[in-house]
Amino acid sequence: SEPAYQEQYRPQFHFSPIANWMNDPNGLFFHKGNYHLFYQYNPDSTIWGPMHWGHATSGDLVHWEHQAPALSPDAAGMIFSGSVVVDHQNTSGLGQNDQVPILAYYTAHRMDWEQDHRLDFQNQAMAFSLDDGLSWEKYNHGHPVLFNPGIKDFRDPKVFWHSPTQRWIMLLAAGDHIAIWNSGNGIDWDYCSDFYGPKLEADGVWECPDLLKMPVGNTQTYKYVLLVSVNAYGPFGGSATKYFVGDFDGRTFTSDQQNTLWVDYGKDNYAGVSWNNIPREDGRLLTIGWMNNWEYAQNTPTERWRSAMTVPKRLSLEKAANQYLLKSHPIEALKSLREEAIAVADVRLGHPAPQQQFFTNDLSGAFELSLTIMESDAQQFGLWLHNVQGDTFQVMYNASEQKIITDRSKAGTFFSREGFYSKPTFVEWPKRYPLKLHLLVDWSSVELFVQNGEKAMTNTFYPSTAITSITAFSHGGNSAFENIEVFPLKSIW
């Protein structure tokens, strides 16, 4: 294990670069047994700067091997976010000697043009690999393949193959909308359509789109889910990812959804997109997000490195009443990190015993906790995750407000000090039991999955030492906590 991964706050089972700054996941694709993860990377500093694509690979999506950065800035600009596809049919003609070409699309961001107040400083360029994604050559010396038509924000190409039309589709974030382009060869691109969605009073710049074809529940009916990350005005301030459920005919995405739905109701899951080229018989929709928020990402109190990814997640889509619901689930393979389960006896709380520390141990601060609240007539109940210093991350159900709330304001000095960053996050949750909670706790994050992924809440926090104890509480009534299970988790490093 790398000594770097012992630093204070270092995630033990989440991906983070050995050193320096990381933001969005990029170019996620699966090929010949390897999951590739590229990411926005500044190899020279712990703050954002000249962006590269960092690179890591994994056979199981759990353990990662660091690779050399794949793409570095050039005369066309910095290497911003984008995606990778495997060109199985060699539509690009770039394949050689039966070697399937792999195509990486990214935004070339020209700082000099931006400073000159030109609007077309973001163009789409391409690189290709003829060795299964290990090394990359810029196509046409890094000259763009898709020139900016004059839109200030025009970036984050997500490309995928659309077999009914036999065309590549490219989604681009274009300020306040998504622009859709297509191509037969992945090199020459044609404009198709724009998608705006319902107008909101306050909306951030749109970034990092993805369009997912998903079965509805276990049916053979498919819907398309458009993911859009917005870098401000998330539900709790700062950046967050929303989604629209609709249809796609190869040129146009349509949705009659009027309300705003969020992928995650915490503060720290941004720019998540899906892995391309997952084998069809497997068909899983897998994503990973940047576990941070532009509101404070450059100030977080880590020293050699900055930012981690969420755990990889599987997404599913369900229809509930008149609404579609995008669910997220930690991938099955994470179970390989479990140490032996520690079973905990049921806990009944309320009058006269409103709280009980039901677990304390040297968990090494990385663990998984699941439990079911079988019934409750309490006004508030929940969990405190704490360390010996008393730093406490709170997960609570407020029955009168019918909300699930996460609160990191007392979980270490960084967020308690930083004013509005410390505000609790919440999701509406009508009272119903049993209620199942599943938590993944690392040295500086908590990922909460409610009712098998119906809602997800991802938050970072910076406790002075890792979390080692768990207390349950029930105020203003009684609550029964059952099926309590704790799994200490092994480090992936």
Ligand code: FRU
């Ligand atoms: C999203 C984003 C993208 C851009 C990249 C730059 O977090 O702003 O829109 O490509 O980061 O690093």
